[in-house]
Amino acid sequence: MSLLDLPNELISRIISFLDSPSPFDELLLHKPISWRNIKRPWQVDDPDDTTDGSLYWHDPLKQLSLTSRLARSLTLPILFKYAVLHPARLTSFLVFLKEQDLIHHVSSVVADVPGIYNHLHPAWWARLLNEVPIARLSIFAPPEVLARLADTPSCTSDAWAFDMGSQILRFDQSADEIRAQIDYDNLPNFLVARPWTKMTFNEGSSLLAYTTYEFFLRRTPSLLTTLHVNNSTAGNAMFANLLSFEFIAIFPFYNHVDEILKCIRKMEKLQRLFIKLCPEPDSTVLRDEIEAAGGHLDVNDPWNECETSWMLIAHTVVFLTMQGALEELHMDDVKVEGVRSTLESSLSARLQQWWAYGGEGSGLWRRKSTSPMAPMFALY
Incomplete structure (x- = not known):
């Protein structure tokens, strides 16, 4: 047989x-x-x-x-x-x-979605969501296309310094919402076309920008920066509905991470936060981009920006402990052996009153069942 x-x-x-x-x-x-x-x-x-x-x-x-x-x-x-x-x-x-x-x-x-894209009516994403009951939609696109998709002016004046050809925007929706119909004649902003419950954003590598003069003054071409700078109504409504948020980048500047965290503070219902600021342990991106830049990069700069960013993240987690619903923090950078100890000790020192760490190498902090009030200085 x-x-x-x-x-x-x-x-x-x-x-x-x-x-x-x-x-x-x-x-x-x-x-x-x-x-x-x-x-x-x-x-x-x-x-x-x-x-x-x-x-x-x-x-x-x-x-x-x-x-x-x-x-x-x-x-x-x-x-x-x-x-x-x-x-x-x-x-x-x-x-x-x-x-x-x-x-x-x-x-x-x-x-x-390519860099040169003609937005048709009805919009492709509206037709897709209306006709195919998908739980997850992911978009590969350049920063300026993502900004157009969100109907907001793009912040791409410094895009040349970063060379971020593609970024990834991913949304999840609940099973109860996948059959809701979008009105083609009254098309909503993509960000609120569905009550998205989870957002993942991978904005790519900032390494090449470190080779430019006064790199810290460069503005990252990022959808989240765009939504923050323009105080997007649709963006704020989308943030307020999210239960889970994942931010992935490779050595972003700490002042850019601060902009991301300002968006995160608007996520009042957020229960899970995942952040990754370092490349994968087996990645060659650092070596590759240093070679692409002709060696004109101080390798200490990205790591210093990363360490400062971790401190800012800890402050935002405390803020969400007091004024939000956050239950879990996952810092994926603990996979990098060389920074694991620094990351674990610095975050635990700032979160230990309200959060419990899951153990060495886990990268997981979970909110304690009872969280006492935090001192006000920890909110800033």
Whole structure:
């Protein structure tokens, strides 16, 4: 008896063991690059693929889907659970999903939006959210495109110093909201188009800006800076609804981190905060960007900015302890062995009255069940 002779239910169960988490999550903690430039073991080039540019994630599943009509029909729901979309091909993407009865199997979409993009009416994101009940939407785009998406003026006068070609903006929504319809004739700001509950923002590396004169005066081309500087009404409404926020960057300036923290203080319902300011331990980005800059970078500057940023983060956590709902802080930088001790000791010293540390190397602080009032100076 062959595999395909088994009942469909058993075959589906066997196929499910080939499933795996979204490969996008593997890349989320690294410096963003345009999705179309990423080559991974699970990406398979297919000259006969006319499915609008969506990628098959899993190589074993892709190979299995090519063996027979039955195998294809049983693997497609898993293959397209995580889809990649180029907005200009949205119509063909939606047609394909409907023809293959996959609409309700897509749980997340990664949209790769180019630097030059014509915003159509109705907006691509509104059509996508109305027609595909996804729980997660991720967007790869340059800073100026993200600003246009949020309908706010961009802060990109110093963008040349940072060379941030792509950033990642990711939103999650609850299962109760995924079927809510957006009115095309009264289109809301993207930031409040849905009551997003979780936001992740990876703004990329600031390392190249350290090679410029008086680098600390440069303004990072960041969506959060834009929302803060312009006091965006939509941005403030979105912040106020978030339950979880993740900020990922590579050696941002401490004054920029302070701008990010001012946004975080507006997150009144926030329960979980994840922050990462250092590259992954196995990353070569520091070496690569020093080489790209011709060696004109004092390696002490990024680390000094990072240490100052940690102190600012501790003050904001105390603020959210007194005036917010924050329950968990995750500092991912403890993975960097050389700074782990400094980070753990400096934050614990400032948070120990109200927060308990999860143990060496965990990077997790959890709010104690009872939090006494903090001295006012700790709020600033």
